[in-house]
Amino acid sequence: MSKSKIHVRLVTIFVLLAMQPAWANGVADIQLPAGFKIEVFADINTKNGEQLSGPRMMAFDAKGNLYVSAVASHRVVMLPDHNRDGVADEIVTVAHDLNAPQGIAFVGDTLLIANQDGVVKVNQTQGSWTKPQAFISNLPTGGHTLKNVKLGPDGFLYINVGSSCNVCLENEPMRATILRYTIEGKPAGALVTLGRHQQSAIFARGLRNSQGFAWHPVTGAMYATNNGADNRSNTLGGAVNDEVPPEHLNKIEAGKHYGWPHCWGGSKETGTQIEDPNFKGSVGFCETTQAPVVSFKSHTTPIGISFLDKTNWPSAYRADAILALHGSWNRKQPAGYQLMRVKFKANEPTEVEDFATGWLKNQQAWGRPVDVAVGADGALYVSDDKANIIYRVSYKSK
Incomplete structure (x- = not known):
């Protein structure tokens, strides 16, 4: 073989090695409870895998x-x-050619897609999909741009709109909210507006960025994850403390306020909220807001959540929920990058524990879980927008 051919072959080998995904050896390091296994459902090696870029x-x-x-x-x-x-x-x-798409939901055979500026719909006709058509328009853009949309068990659509900032007083009332609409796309917020005033879509407020939500399969209660503010201190004029504020799981109720930008979650037992000493509200305001039902380590970014009643997992899990911690971006000590189990007793959340870990190695994250969803096969599917993977978590009994 000539030197030139050997050189070309060596270059090809080096290129192929360089193209190997960063996660190639990482999936095997993900730790799960006994009896569970995690496998790659789709990635760059799947046919047309390059289209799976930033799965959410x-x-x-x-x-x-x-x-x-x-x-x-x-x-x-x-x-x-x-x-x-x-x-x-x-x-x-x-x-x-969508506009920062994130949330997706089926209403019958219609697929709704949440862009940053509104929701569009597509339908399948004779094996092909129609072009997106406007369904809900004029949602606030910028800031926390990504939105989710889901169909609730009450037959209404729910959409999150994140804040435009880290900590501020919003000029746009739709910011830092969860909105509710009819399946026809009409506003159906917490309060019924009478007379000449337009019906509001606002269902709950004071939620800095609640991208993930799900409904309890027995009670129908809505639970939403929420990301706390960055660069805060627990003392007036004090240094930034990476351990405040905590991240939240909230029980979402019509018309309630969940504290942002002035308060963050305190004690679940007492239902208290803690006032941000550097961004105070009116006297007594925090006492009127709703405390979270579960808190997580600060800046770990909880996003997707799914209840496990439709899984084929052991019965001890099927009353619980799994949520994804996307991971921190500004902590001195990185945290998150894992799946958490939220345990329920008598249909109420009681405690949390690690479920899947291993995306963070040597203070470096090779993957970032985003969403979790239960498939018809009883397995849990997990999206990862850093490694560009969809995982499948299954249980095999002895």
Whole structure:
């Protein structure tokens, strides 16, 4: 073999090695409780895998096909598994050229997609998808741009709108809220507006960025994750403390205020809220706001949440929920990058514990879980927008 051919072959080998995903050896290091296993359902090696760029929120259609928003490629994709072997066959584009898409939800056969400026809808006709059509328009953009949309058990649509800032007084009332709409796309907020005033869509307020939400399968109560403010201190004029404020899981109720920007979660037992000493509200304001039902380590960024009643996991898990901690970006000691189990007793959350860890190694994160969703096969699917992977977590009894 000539020297030139040897050189070309060596270069090719080096290029191929360089193209190996950073997670190639990482999945095997993810730690789960006994009996569980995690596998790659889809990644760059899947047919059309380059379209799975920045996978975020997930939803299943009536046939059990998984749909994922891919925010970095501005599209929504479908990941069919026709032979039900636990591995996606290919990645199929459903909609493209979207505007920071994140949340997706089915209402019948219609797929709703939450862009940063509103919700659009697409339908499947003769095997192909229609172009996106406006459904809910004029939502605030910028700041926390990514929005989620889900259909609640009450038949209404819920959409989060994050704050425009870290800590501030908003000029736009829709900011830092969860909104509610009818399935026809009409505002249906907490308060019914009479007379000449337009109906408000605002359902709950004081939520800095609540991207993930789900409903308890027995009580129907709505639970939403929430990300606390950055660069705060627990003393007036004090240094930034990485351990405040905590991240939250809130029980969302109509018309309630959850504290941002003036308060953050205190004691669950007493239902207290703690006032930000550097951004105080009116006297007694924090006492009127709702405390979280569960708190997490500061800046770990909880996002997706799913109840486990539809899994084929052990019965001890099926009353509980799993949520994804996307991980910190500004802590001196990185934290998060894992899945947490929220335990429920008598249909109320009682404690949290680690469920899946290993995306953080040697203070470096090779993956960042975003959303969790239960499939028709009883497994839990997990999206990762850093490693560009969809994982499948299953349980195998002895």
